[in-house]
Amino acid sequence: MSLQSWPEPVVRVQSLSESGIKAIPDRYVKPPSDRASIVCSPSVKDANIPIIDLEGLFIGANVLGGPGNPTLRQINEACRDWGFFQVVNHGVDPKLMRAMRESWREFFHLPLESKQQYANSPCTYEGYGSRLGIEKGAVLDWSDYYFLHYMPQCLRSHEKWPALPSSCREQIAEYSKQVVELSGRLMKMLSLNLGLPEDFLQRCFGGEEIGACLRVNFYPKCPQPDLTLGLSSHSDPGGLTLLLPDENVPGLQVRRGESWVTVDPVPDAFIVNIGDQMQVLSNAIYRSVEHRVIVNSAKERVSLAFFYNPKSDIPIAPAPELVTEDRPALYPAMTFDEYRLYIRTKGPRGKSQVESLKSPR
Ligand SMILES: O=C(O)CCC(=O)C(=O)O
16 A cells, blocks of 8 residues: 555545535445444443643743642543543633634635645645545545644644635644643653653653644534544544644543543643553553544534654653563554554554554563
8 A cells, every 4th residue: 555645536525515415425424333323321421531720730841749749640640541631721822722723714614726735645644634544445534634744843844834814824833832832741740640750751752853743623514423423433643632622512522431421622721632652651551542523413613633742763662660570561662653654554443553562461
């Protein structure tokens, strides 16, 4: 299989949705076991991922308080148990967050020709896209997206970011700067919670040379939401994800045992989740958890997923400090470049990749 081009002509889901079709094409119909209509078990019906207030936990880049700090303890618990949490009072400007989300909504509502000039290929995935994975005949998700690099600096190319709406490029730059700062603070908190020096995880990720990219997801209205998904179940391949959801339209579901919990977004919060690289580095003390997105017939949905990843060519393996006789290293070392080829080729597939890596005991 070649990552040079898509195996079939690209169909924009938004165009399908706007064409007024009453039934979705077979390409988008999921097998019954993957559909969103599976009822939640009563024990998780009212559950929601933890909401954590970061007020007063840091000054600038400095994290205040040690592992005994109640907020750090909450974060530690959330990383071990849910793999997901929402943060409020996180230091990123809420006005900028809202403006950024609205600019992207505007981008997706531009005429098709304006978006097509950014059409992406599976070679880098940068630009305007409508599928993940290059398997011919694969069942597809009900969404379009835009993917771009912010870091490393050598991959940042403003020409690959949308020129319209006119404020978009400037907003992307400022938003990404602020979200990278927040991610850096979270990395410190996670290091401390693992009993490691506060710069430990950042150093493992390559220090200043981390990777950071943004995927903006657009989920158009869907005439048969019960038959499909906006994004199939997956765990994120990278380090940490900071998601800015659509405030008014829930859609993200997080796996909880055999059930799925629909996240209720808190205004101006980020939804943070642990990615596979963090699961590997922490030797599975922290868990990357499967999630997926459901769609609906009444409202479109926009979300911005910011991925904070290790430098792409350094080997990531369980931290020796977290490997013991009782808990041997669960994963072999692998670079993120090697690791992400799996999702880029096969598309989203639950947790199959990180699980398949587990070293035989
Ligand atoms: O749209 C969402 O809520 C989640 C998006 C997501 O999981 C992703 O982009 O990887």
